Amino acid sequence: MTNVKTSRFDVAEYLTDETLINAYLNEALSDGSPSDFIQALNDVARAKGMNELAEKTGIRRESLYKTLQSEKPRFDTMLKIIDGMGLQVTLTPKASHEPLAEA
Structure with missing residues (x-):
C-alpha cells in the first residue's frame, strides 16, 4: 500500500x-x-480576519469564535456579524412559491 500525503484544506484561504x-x-x-450557513460565516470571518471583524462589530474576538461555533447563535448577533462583513x-x-391568500 502506498502512503498518500495530504495537506489540510481550509476554505478560508481561498x-x-x-x-x-x-x-x-x-x-x-x-x-x-443553518449549521452549514453558520460554518460558512465562520470561514468568511476567518478569511477577513477575526480581529478586524471584532472591531467592526464591537463583539470580542473570543465571543465571535464562540458564536460562530455555536449550533444556535442569537439572530441579532448573526446580523451584527453579517453587517460587520459588509x-x-x-x-x-x-x-x-404561491402568494398567500388575502384575508
Missing part, C-alpha cells in the same frame, strides 16, 4: 474576494441548513 465570498455564503444558504440580508420570493 475566499479572497467579495464575489467568491458572496457565492460561498449564498450556496451555504441554498440548502436550508453584507446585508435580503429576502426574495421563491420562484415556485
